[in-house]
Amino acid sequence: MARRQSGLSERHRKIMEFLTKFQTANGYPPSIRQIGDSINVKSTSLVDYYLNQLQEMGYIERENHISRSIRVIQPLQSGFSVTGTVTDALRNAGAVLANMVTIPIAGRIVASAPIPVPASDLNYYDAESSVDIARSLLPSKDINDLFALEVSGDSMIDAMVNDGDIVVMKKADSANNGEMVAVWLDDKDETTLKYFYKEANRIRLQPANPNMGPIYVQNPKSLRIMGKVVMVIRQIKSVAA
Amino acid sequence: MARRQSGLSERHRKIMEFLTKFQTANGYPPSIRQIGDSINVKSTSLVDYYLNQLQEMGYIERENHISRSIRVIQPLQSGFSVTGTVTDALRNAGAVLANMVTIPIAGRIVASAPIPVPASDLNYYDAESSVDIARSLLPSKDINDLFALEVSGDSMIDAMVNDGDIVVMKKADSANNGEMVAVWLDDKDETTLKYFYKEANRIRLQPANPNMGPIYVQNPKSLRIMGKVVMVIRQIKSVAA
DNA sequence: CTTGACATTGAACAAATGTTCGTGTATTAT
DNA sequence: ATAATACACGAACATTTGTTCAATGTCAAG
Structure with a gap:
């Protein structure tokens, strides 16, 4: 897997995607283990690792020791949203609102x-x-x-x-x-x-x-x-x- | 305190209000104990009690054994919005987004x-x-x-x-x-x-x-x-x- | 007064969840 | 090569958090 050259790796992107998806689907953020499942990672620490990076990069925010306290600060810029703009719009809606x-x-x-x-x-x-x-x-x-x-x-x-x-x-x-x-x-x-x-x-x-x-x-x-x-x-x- | 006559008691209303407020303030739902604090109730069981009622009445939804999994389904009916906030918040939602x-x-x-x-x-x-x-x-x-x-x-x-x-x-x-x-x-x-x-x-x-x-x-x-x-x-x- | 439904408490418990640490394996830099 | 860094795993741990239960209080109706 390529090293972190500059921006987000594939994993980062998948996590971000899962975050907003889960949030809008359930009305509350996912737990660390749920995030892990979504990207096929068994260890919670690794998820934590990525999450910290995303936080440093300003994409998300979270509270210490509080479950499901992840919030998406900056939704993934949807480069060229081949995938129907509508869903994207709606997906972003929640995130933007929460912000x-x-x-x-x-x-x-x-x-x-x-x-x-x-x-x-x-x-x-x-x-x-x-x-x-x-x-x-x-x-x-x-x-x-x-x-x-x-x-x-x-x-x-x-x-x-x-x-x-x-x-x-x-x-x-x-x-x-x-x-x-x-x-x-x-x-x-x-x-x-x-x-x-x-x-x-x-x-x-x-x-x-x-x-x-x-x-x-x-x-x-x-x-x-x-x-x-x-x-x-x-x-x-x-x-x- | 009056018995449950018909709809929501003051407590119910306060809880509903707190739910939406907390959600928009933090980006994730509150825990049972946080709800309890908001209405000055020390016992988590009582909050659970109320939460179950609200769920039965179709105001909220929650997942079993999952932390902070409360979702507001039906915002407070705006009939006589003494407490304005909730409906306003939801009403604002769209507007805020567009704004x-x-x-x-x-x-x-x-x-x-x-x-x-x-x-x-x-x-x-x-x-x-x-x-x-x-x-x-x-x-x-x-x-x-x-x-x-x-x-x-x-x-x-x-x-x-x-x-x-x-x-x-x-x-x-x-x-x-x-x-x-x-x-x-x-x-x-x-x-x-x-x-x-x-x-x-x-x-x-x-x-x-x-x-x-x-x-x-x-x-x-x-x-x-x-x-x-x-x-x-x-x-x-x-x-x- | 008694009864019974509703309201409330506190504590204990079990599950879920975030955090940390030791370890191992790649990849990159020196 | 060799060291340093990034990536990855899993287990152990400590909290947070939801759930349950027994006990008590409150109040209106019979």
């Missing part, structure tokens, strides 16, 4: 007001106000607790976020160093987006804009973390002259 | 080099490098001639675009006032993103960042418009300290 995430727009974020964080339970979204984002665009695999806010006003320029931008955040009340967070500052009575760094005896809030200096907060209590910023989307609207 | 656009990533945009604009014809994209974006997020309905670039370096800070951002552009060699364009400036030998304004006898290039002043170009020939910026996407990566 879409609908994120509720919880409200607007204004510098001068606290952030409206949606209640943990009622995660319900109006069709009216939600953003559909491809899972592949989201850095984190953990899709839960995501919500979006629309930015109002120019007051977050230093975070490289402008009026009208959509900020996708993940609910959180604490953060790790280097993460961009939305914080409410009691002192200043305002909400900002900053990179978070906990230092010896203070907290450093670093603007995304390298040209601007950081803010230091001595008292951790005067700062409330509302969420971690996951993504920023700016739709350019043709501003009138 | 996906796959945009090729043509390359990187660096201030010091011209933009690699893809050839008009071979609009075909590697599966390797493309971005999936919901049509609803794109300001323009005209999806043709879209391509994406990844920003390299901090040199476009004044455009509120940072290293790693993804810029979605539409091929164009001219622009209207107020549109954000990617332009190559012969004078400065660089590419920048600016709002475009044609004035009396010069062209004004206005940075997105209101705090920065415009650039004026007298000679229209020293400026080449590469495309109109349609959207900017920033994925926040947890920068290490």
